[in-house]
Amino acid sequence: MTIGVVVFPGSNCDRDVRWAAEGCMGIPTRFLWHEERDLSGLDAVVLPGGFSYGDYLRCGAIARFAPVLEEVAWFASRGGPVLGICNGFQVLTELGLLPGALTRNSRLHFICEPTGLKVHPGACRWLSDYGEAEAISLPIAHGEGRYQCEPATLEAMEQSGQVVLRYQNNPNGSVGDVAGLCNPTGNVLGLMPHPERACDSRTGGLDGQRLFASLLG
Amino acid sequence: MPRFHARVLISLRPSVLDPAGEATRAATGRLGVEGVSRLRIGKAVELEIEAPDADTARSRVELLSDRLLANPVIENWELELSQIVTNGASLSA
Numbered sequence: 001m002t003i004g005v006v007v008f009p010g011s012n013c014d015r016d017v018r019w020a021a022e023g024c025m026g027i028p029t030r031f032l033w034h035e036e037r038d039l040s041g042l043d044a045v046v047l048p049g050g051f052s053y054g055d056y057l058r059c060g061a062i063a064r065f066a067p068v069l070e071e072v073a074w075f076a077s078r079g080g081p082v083l084g085i086c087n088g089f090q091v092l093t094e095l096g097l098l099p100g101a102l103t104r105n106s107r108l109h110f111i112c113e114p115t116g117l118k119v120h121p122g123a124c125r126w127l128s129d130y131g132e133a134e135a136i137s138l139p140i141a142h143g144e145g146r147y148q149c150e151p152a153t154l155e156a157m158e159q160s161g162q163v164v165l166r167y168q169n170n171p172n173g174s175v176g177d178v179a180g181l182c183n184p185t186g187n188v189l190g191l192m193p194h195p196e197r198a199c200d201s202r203t204g205g206l207d208g209q210r211l212f213a214s215l216l217g
Numbered sequence: 218m219p220r221f222h223a224r225v226l227i228s229l230r231p232s233v234l235d236p237a238g239e240a241t242r243a244a245t246g247r248l249g250v251e252g253v254s255r256l257r258i259g260k261a262v263e264l265e266i267e268a269p270d271a272d273t274a275r276s277r278v279e280l281l282s283d284r285l286l287a288n289p290v291i292e293n294w295e296l297e298l299s300q301i302v303t304n305g306a307s308l309s310a
Binding site: 065 | 233234235236237240285286288290291
């Protein structure tokens, strides 16, 4: 079991993901520079948080064209587990692996605090170790996390159980309280909260651990 | 090869909340300007492109606008295209 962690110019949570996976959970990782194309030997890929390519133009807009993401899209299409955290979630929407877009928080502030979530795991393999409607707490840290999509798109995702994480006290104005989404086949998860910052008891809660542990199950 | 100047005007779709625009609108009154009822912030991208003719230039910039410059999920865009003539002036294309 090895997790690939994509590193864009401007990523800043890549080492946090490595610490969570390797240091806390004992799962080896390999950094994938954005120009790489070799995903051989990897069992899962994480797109970490940060400000890829400076978030110029729009969050994730330029990262979407990184060579490594062509391979990640191919990996995902074959059922490979892909996790996009914060900026990684923004990249997944720009890439079209998840619908909708992340926009400026409704109250404009960059919000950095623990936030209460409800988990609805459904078929999402990253969340298989959580209970239905389980309440957890994960930190958020974003200025552009307001999830936005067409009402019909949201309705369809509600029906198919793709809205797998919801805010309990919607901090950013996201439609449907959406904090995280899964693709229909359950292998691609995008979320604004940071599970990798909730894996070490010295830095807060441990509610993120089971997300990484699900890969071992 | 003819050169063209393109200006792509990108705006948030009307259904998308624009909190930065609303904050800016709230500031207009502080300058003593009353009556600003709506303010939306977008982007303008200017670029120059070489292409054999105006139709080709237009279709290339349309592709860029749709796939890179704007995100159609949340944004609309409009394209203004003109040919750059040798004396630096431009002709509407």
